[in-house]
Amino acid sequence: MTGHSIRSARTTDAGKVAAILSAFIDDTPWMPRIHTRAEDVSFAGSLIDRGWVTIVEDAEGVAGFIAREGAMVHALYIAERARGRGYGSDLLALAQNATEGLTLWTFEANTKAQAFYLAHGFAEAERTDGAGNDEKLPDIRYVWGKETT
Numbered sequence: 001m002t003g004h005s006i007r008s009a010r011t012t013d014a015g016k017v018a019a020i021l022s023a024f025i026d027d028t029p030w031m032p033r034i035h036t037r038a039e040d041v042s043f044a045g046s047l048i049d050r051g052w053v054t055i056v057e058d059a060e061g062v063a064g065f066i067a068r069e070g071a072m073v074h075a076l077y078i079a080e081r082a083r084g085r086g087y088g089s090d091l092l093a094l095a096q097n098a099t100e101g102l103t104l105w106t107f108e109a110n111t112k113a114q115a116f117y118l119a120h121g122f123a124e125a126e127r128t129d130g131a132g133n134d135e136k137l138p139d140i141r142y143v144w145g146k147e148t149t
Helices: 011-027 037-049 086-097 111-119
Strands: 002-008 053-058 061-069 072-078 101-107 122-127 139-145
Touching: 002 086, 011 037, 011 053, 011 061, 053 086, 053 101, 053 122, 061 086, 072 111, 101 111, 111 139
Parallel strands: 072 101
Antiparallel strands: 002 053, 053 061, 061 072, 101 139, 122 139
16 A cells, blocks of 8 residues: 555644544444543543554545554544545554554444454454443454453
């Protein structure tokens, strides 16, 4: 894939990362907004400050990001304008190449994410009723490679 680059996020990327996250929340009918947009920026900044965020950029700017702490993928979002270009696959492949196993959670209602992860070799490990997540939405844990708990 050409026309894009991948790099570690910088502090100055927090607003752009948060904008992608906020847009997903705003555009997803089943996703409740439980944090303000300012809190989204603070959250993005904290992920970046921890060194967990890698972004993909194209000619239009930041197009997506992955936040990974070791084997745990905390977030993977691609801006709507950039979906279908392989950017999410590239970010996920980078994470897969960096470790022997990955684990992540996605919401049961997010069928597109489920299909994406299954297509990239992940397997369902468990389901919950959502009592343990902030949104209180049923979710699914996926694992890839050497299963992590």
